[in-house]
Amino acid sequence: MKTFPTLIDRFGRQISYLRLSVTDRCDLRCAYCIPKGFRGFEVPAHWLNFAEIERLMAIFVRSGVSRIRLTGGEPLLRAQLPLLARRLAALPGLEELSLSTNATRLEDHAQALRDAGVSRVNISLDSLIPEQIKCLTGQDAFAKIMAGIDAAQQVGFSPIKINMVIVPGVNDREIDDMVAFCRDHRLILRLIEPMPMGDSGRTIAPHDLQETRQRLTQRFDLIPALIPGDGPAYYLQDPEGTFNVGFITPISRHFCATCNRVRLTVDGILHLCLGQEARVDFRTLMRSGASDEELTLALRAAVELKPERHEFREFPEKIMRFMSSTGG
Template structure:
């Protein structure tokens, strides 16, 4: 197993397959940004498979495909099939904005992707357009329907909750998730670069208290997916809620994940700058033993915690550069 200096087992890899996206969510990508990574610098499928195989041999059991928008990477289902077949990997999941999901849902399911998280910050068409810069809600809902038809379960809705933007939509989203049999995950906006710092941060603790009263929620001891969310379920079993609170109640003591960006940079913490660049090693011909040693060395760099609250202006890197 990969164990860091603080005794945390690293068993979850978030893998960005592209830094590009067809939406421009105002908490993620700077307005007018065009400086995306050159495709020549993207890890190839062979390189990705090799890195993930080493992680799996070292005890990583979960991999999540992210972006940018991962479904913009050509032939992604083929990569998913290669990864899902790796010995030791138990869970392959995907986070998507849903705009391309109608075309790819069935192929992803057949390739071995077991779970999908869909980013959706409102059910109001004008609010979605305000946040994403695109009139994308109809496409996203079509993608959601395709994912359900393909048999994905559970499907989680990721909603970044923002004060005076979509906070009034939270109850409507909860009711929608009950109706559709979905899990709602509320996420606090993080100060990742200027885009994240300009987001309208909303403390989710009062929201959780309000939803707990309305839906008679009970906290669940068992995690649902191995990530940072804490989960509650209604006593009647019709509603499940996850809350990701990096600011109001951080989860660093139990952090079990690292992120690999599209250019092969291994980021050890979402809110810190510790990293290791794997692409130069791969293209210089490093063998598997050397790659394993490099990954172990990188894990030793993983910091104890982020400093989003203490130093909100510290991080210049924004979310799409890191990988969602």
């Protein structure tokens, strides 16, 4: 079958990174991700099965995708996830398989994931106060998350990145404490501006991280990282180079010009941008009998649909789907 070594969109960006959602379900209810009481999850019959995922991922990798991140919802809710990870990690040409998780189940699965070929993990942690975690997530999950972080370190995941979404008036006063915690535990911290995804996301007030970045630079004597991050974060480090903190700023300082990623939902819908509606239904294509060649051509056509940038500032009400249903 003819292969294409790179995927280049209309704006010259090389698409090499796929965020693969394996479930839209989660055991937590973070307000910026899933609204309280939400029940509109995708039916399991529409989920891509492991064989479909492996086939489609092989096509993506042959077409130029070199990095895949397993996401959700909470990906560890998908039964036998380490088995899928092992199959994906074995794909010729895949350079990195990683995982985003809330870590509530990571203590039980860390070793199996590491053995399967997952090289690193990103962990959501929005507070260091147990009561605050319960308020933010709807669950008394702090101890489980801490155990998951410890397990990830014990089995050798490196680097481990901590993702902290800043919710004004809720956890914004904890930023300095989180910096100190991650520095002391040799974790990479990434501070994230909330995005207006769905009704729940639009209830969160925006937080401009530019002022926060300036303040942390002065307080912790940070300097620009010598090696910039390979994703959307702008990184600073301490003078010794032993600690890094990143700033993901989709609202105050968008990074669309260098966006190298697309997202595949659990039901096989490829989204080309978090803040736009361009999408392609690969599940229907596969279940209608499309050949690998046809799927490859569909992928290349999909990349042509990737917009130049999101419009969260101009049209914050535009995206109705929730973050959990889009794939992290």
